[in-house]
Amino acid sequence: MPPFFLKLNLVNQMSFLSLKNISKRFGDFVAVEDFNLEVDKGEFISLLGPSGCGKTTTLNMIAGFEEPTTGAIQIDGRDMTHVSPNARDIGIVFQSYALFPHMTVAENVGFGLEMRKVGKQERRERVMETLELVGLTEFAERVPKALSGGQRQRVALARAIVIRPQLLLLDEPLSALDAKIRESMQVELRNIQRTVGITTILVTHDQAEAMAMSDRIAVMNMGRMARLGEPFEIYEKPGDSFTSNFLGSTNIFDGEVQDELEGQVLVNCSDIGLHIPGSAAKGARVSVAIRPEKVGLVQAGKGIFNAKVRTRIFLGTCWAYQVESDLGSFNVTLQNTGHSVAGEGETVGVTWHDDAVRILAER
Amino acid sequence: MNRLLPPYLLNGPALIIFVVMLVVPMVMTFILSFNSFDFYGGIKPDYGWHNYLEVVQDSYFHEIFLRTYGIAIAVTFLCALIGAPEAYILSRMSKTWRSLCLLAILGPLLISVIVRTLGWALLIGNNGVVNEILIGIGIIETPLKMMFTTGSVIVALVHVLVPFMVLSVWTTLQKLDPQVENAALSLGASHFTTLRRVVLPQVMPGVLAGSLIVFALTASAFATPSILGGRRLKVVATTAYDEYLNTLNWPLGASIAVILLIANVVVVMSYNRYVEKKYAAVFD
Ligand SMILES: Nc1ncnc2c1ncn2[C@@H]1O[C@H](COP(=O)(O)OP(=O)(O)OP(=O)(O)O)[C@@H](O)[C@H]1O
Ligand SMILES: [Mg+2]
Numbered sequence: 001m002p003p004f005f006l007k008l009n010l011v012n013q014m015s016f017l018s019l020k021n022i023s024k025r026f027g028d029f030v031a032v033e034d035f036n037l038e039v040d041k042g043e044f045i046s047l048l049g050p051s052g053c054g055k056t057t058t059l060n061m062i063a064g065f066e067e068p069t070t071g072a073i074q075i076d077g078r079d080m081t082h083v084s085p086n087a088r089d090i091g092i093v094f095q096s097y098a099l100f101p102h103m104t105v106a107e108n109v110g111f112g113l114e115m116r117k118v119g120k121q122e123r124r125e126r127v128m129e130t131l132e133l134v135g136l137t138e139f140a141e142r143v144p145k146a147l148s149g150g151q152r153q154r155v156a157l158a159r160a161i162v163i164r165p166q167l168l169l170l171d172e173p174l175s176a177l178d179a180k181i182r183e184s185m186q187v188e189l190r191n192i193q194r195t196v197g198i199t200t201i202l203v204t205h206d207q208a209e210a211m212a213m214s215d216r217i218a219v220m221n222m223g224r225m226a227r228l229g230e231p232f233e234i235y236e237k238p239g240d241s242f243t244s245n246f247l248g249s250t251n252i253f254d255g256e257v258q259d260e261l262e263g264q265v266l267v268n269c270s271d272i273g274l275h276i277p278g279s280a281a282k283g284a285r286v287s288v289a290i291r292p293e294k295v296g297l298v299q300a301g302k303g304i305f306n307a308k309v310r311t312r313i314f315l316g317t318c319w320a321y322q323v324e325s326d327l328g329s330f331n332v333t334l335q336n337t338g339h340s341v342a343g344e345g346e347t348v349g350v351t352w353h354d355d356a357v358r359i360l361a362e363r
Numbered sequence: 364m365n366r367l368l369p370p371y372l373l374n375g376p377a378l379i380i381f382v383v384m385l386v387v388p389m390v391m392t393f394i395l396s397f398n399s400f401d402f403y404g405g406i407k408p409d410y411g412w413h414n415y416l417e418v419v420q421d422s423y424f425h426e427i428f429l430r431t432y433g434i435a436i437a438v439t440f441l442c443a444l445i446g447a448p449e450a451y452i453l454s455r456m457s458k459t460w461r462s463l464c465l466l467a468i469l470g471p472l473l474i475s476v477i478v479r480t481l482g483w484a485l486l487i488g489n490n491g492v493v494n495e496i497l498i499g500i501g502i503i504e505t506p507l508k509m510m511f512t513t514g515s516v517i518v519a520l521v522h523v524l525v526p527f528m529v530l531s532v533w534t535t536l537q538k539l540d541p542q543v544e545n546a547a548l549s550l551g552a553s554h555f556t557t558l559r560r561v562v563l564p565q566v567m568p569g570v571l572a573g574s575l576i577v578f579a580l581t582a583s584a585f586a587t588p589s590i591l592g593g594r595r596l597k598v599v600a601t602t603a604y605d606e607y608l609n610t611l612n613w614p615l616g617a618s619i620a621v622i623l624l625i626a627n628v629v630v631v632m633s634y635n636r637y638v639e640k641k642y643a644a645v646f647d
Contacts, residue, residue, distance in 0.1 A: 063545070063549055064548075064549075065545050065548075084548075085545065085548040085549050086548045086549070086550075086551050086552060086553060086554075087551075088549070089551075090549055091549070092545075092546065092549045094542045094545070094546060095542075096540055096542050098540055098542035098543045098545065098546040099543075099546075100543060100546075100547070100561055100565075101543075101565060101645055101646060102564040102565055102645050102646075111547070111550055111552070111560075112550035112551055115550055115551035115552050115556070116551055143644060143645050145644070145645060145646070146644075159546075159550070163550065163551070
């Protein structure tokens, strides 16, 4: 992220990529609706959402493979809504990689440069440079069939960035990789993106991936933008129950606002009174959310209320509890500190900081 | 009971038909091709290479073999030229149009080869539909000679054999990742460049496999060349037929048939080897 004074400066400038009210219909089916997004130059944005929520469709519209039914797309101030994909100067890494199977790695990577009429000598240099960046120099003369999944993915990335596009689109590029490689590729991808400084949009349905890599995340639900913001911000203040649930797990309870004090409300959830920061009208029915890792377990009677441990699972770095209380059953994650903790069947006290609880908008 | 018995029993009927209908006649033809023949004594049961020597040395047969393979190459080339784009367009059509067009393309295969070829004769004969129309609207005075030309044989063969090319190319197109075309576009390639540099090389195995079928079928085609080519425009298959039924020189006809068979097998096998070697490293 640029320092704040630069950011202030950017506010007045036009953003690099802007999607203005775009929507896409397939017949009667609405795949994307009223989608607005402003992306700054050099920014890394993730489109995050469940399967079928319209992420790929949105990406296809930016790339020019689909035309929006309504709305406009601008890149660097130019209207691109109806420009054909080969005139947009966008690098794309497809979910299936879409490498050219009949060309070697070097030919794959060099294809975009060839189309741009870059001379043979320079082409060779830039291809090797980029292959070095993704760590595939020794594989230049192989065909894609003779590469592993992770290597193919890096070829696809090299092919997209070698043309130094103004915009890089990544459609779930890491979903085919196993967890270990995926994590290292996330770091690598982020480093490459920083080095080259390309404005990037990543499509993913993996919330951890989106959090780890992006400057900002756009959460999508059923073709609409549900929430847009920096990872920490939207994790801490998800705003609605969809976003809250989608970004990590959440315990959600129903309650009724009993009283409103300054900056705080008293919510009655199943006869347990909770003080929560925020504001709401007296008598309103609200959803209250707290993340499992923000809940603590203490001796029975010493917490806000008591609960009974139903299951306890050891996960290495932490313990995952499911406890039963008047609020219903909910999940608790405790850091593993090496000390023994409450076992199944025991009664414990449940505590948390008041400001760890959120009130969610009703949907 | 022997565990191997049931498979053999189940295969039995087909095996018997195969042996009786194919292997026995082939072996008999092969033996026959070494016998000799004269007009007064008929076929003599002696053995020698004289029939083969006659075919190999006589320029009359050279011309026939050259014509046959010339036609086969031309038909194969035209089928590829027409069939590959046809398959590509077909794969891009909406479902209903695709079924309609597929029916039109496969149509020729549903009609008996004799009927279809006679249909061509009606069209292109001296008093055929095409000539009547051309004369009627005053473009030509005397009818164009289209029957009994190499061109007419080629056109009619392309008409029947193009479906094999379309089907073969279409199968490879199905395996193509549609995103690969988008990838080429996004890298700045024009639609034409995408077709030439990305789509065509990937469907090449399909084109080559289709070529193999078309080539083999053309080289051994009989009905079309015999009806549209007539007695003077002979190909190998019609020559063998004539030796059997007109000259009654069965041994010579048999040796021609054997040579055609061997030549086709050699061409097809070496071509197949070449294609497999070329693409095994690239495609699954
Ligand atoms: N060509 C099309 N015709 C009809 N419906 C379509 C078409 N393309 C996409 N859709 C529908 O639009 C919706 C959004 O599709 P999209 O591919 O954008 O989902 P996604 O968010 O990328 O999902 P995933 O994470 O599974 O890839 C889906 O319900 C899909 O069925
Ligand atoms: Mg998708």
